[in-house]
Amino acid sequence: MMNARADVSDVPVYVVVGGGRAGASAVAAMREANFSGRILLVGAEPYPPYERPPLSKEMLVKPEAAQLTIYPETYYADKNIECLFGGSVVRLDSAAHRLTLASGEEFTFDKLLLATGARARAYPLLDQLGERVFTLRTRDDSERLRSALTPGCRLLVVGGGIIGLEVAASAIALGATVTVIERADRLMARGTPDPLVDILRRLHVEKGVRFELGVTLNGASCSNNGDVLLRAEDGRPFIGDLVVYGIGVELNTELAVSAGLHVENGIVVDEYGRTSRPEIYAAGDAVRQWNPATRHHQRFETWANAQSQGAAVGRSMVTGEPCSMDVPWYWTDQYGHNFQVAGSHEASEWLHRNTGEGFKSTMLGLVDDVVVGAVTIDNGREMRPIRTMIANRFKVTDRALLADPRVDLRKLVECGR
């Protein structure tokens, strides 16, 4: 598939390490920005780039309807993007601009993009359960879990974050009984507005999920009759057939660290996506990027960030222009409902726009009368104008007007009220 030999020609060579969302968006953006040099995309998994959001949802419940592939197989050849899927990079010599693969092959590059992402954080206590324990990060993980999740099975989900809750919802749909065990006193510990956490908890309980919050585990074993037994510090047992855990991620920054790049809770990059070696760029989950508007470095583990930052950095590598930075945004789909979250979750006040139609509603997060964040539930139509409100630091002058679901937010934004 690959005959990349960077040293035989004088056309510039851009290499992208990481075949996930950010890497795929980056190579596409390079060609869209009319880069005519060589592009080599190296992915560790043996598949062309695919979407991860369906792995915990459609892939488990309705795999025949799941659309994973980001670009059709022919896309890469059409765009003259050389691909190496299933190749792991073992060495980065930043001074010599050289990459070494596990196979021993070497490539030199003019510019490099690290889009190495993250992996599921390991929980050694649970990993000793062997084939009864599952994590969810890759397509292979999802397929393995799907074949084990059968109607009536007793699933123990460890970690009440977004992966845990999406898996819980999918497992309920498949007829499993589900217990979610979380160490913190609340679900979705990071990055989620309180009102949404309450709604999600109520929804899951209504569907039959049992929550065990504030529980620290200190034992895990398989008993003779085939049950999995987890034990809490206070001695309480939890018995099931399968365990799925989602307790966050570990960043794939080893390559960047070994190459001497500045890494501090992520690969640190500037507003162009450049690392501490200016010809080496980085994007995606593993990256902490400088945002000139907020004067902070920020790191996001979301699809939207991987997609937009990947594209922005890929473009910047070609054009030299700084990345435009979007308002942070993510979604989750659970029990057929679509939840979207934008901006900051640390609002001092949440203003509700209830439509009275089922779940459909919007909440606007305010700090000092300024819209800083938002949640929409089955109401994504409003998210677009709200993201503009957040970006423009929309100041609320009339709360009743804003709380009226019949008022078109787009018009409010356009007239600046």
Place this chain on the structure above:
Amino acid sequence: MKKLYVCTTADLPPGGARRLDTSPAIALFNHNGDYYALADLCTHGSASMSEGYIEDDCTVECPVHTAHFCLKTGKALTQPATVDLATFETLVEGDAIYVFVPTGDR
């Protein structure tokens, strides 16, 4: 093809959209006085495009995962969608808006 009456022009102001309960469902949009009809079901996931956000550049953004489609051609313009939406002919007679709906698959 069947010529299906939808509503009057006054019922569908610019920036507005309406879902037709046809098979397949159709979303009718008004972009600055021009009417466009696309398949209502987003090609990426189960979302009603009639709930989408009509952009100034004659595109519509899916309300669920923000893929953009061209109103004129149905073309999938941005991720996560990669498959285009079907398009349907529209017609305005007087103040009445019609959509031409395929009959073969009904």
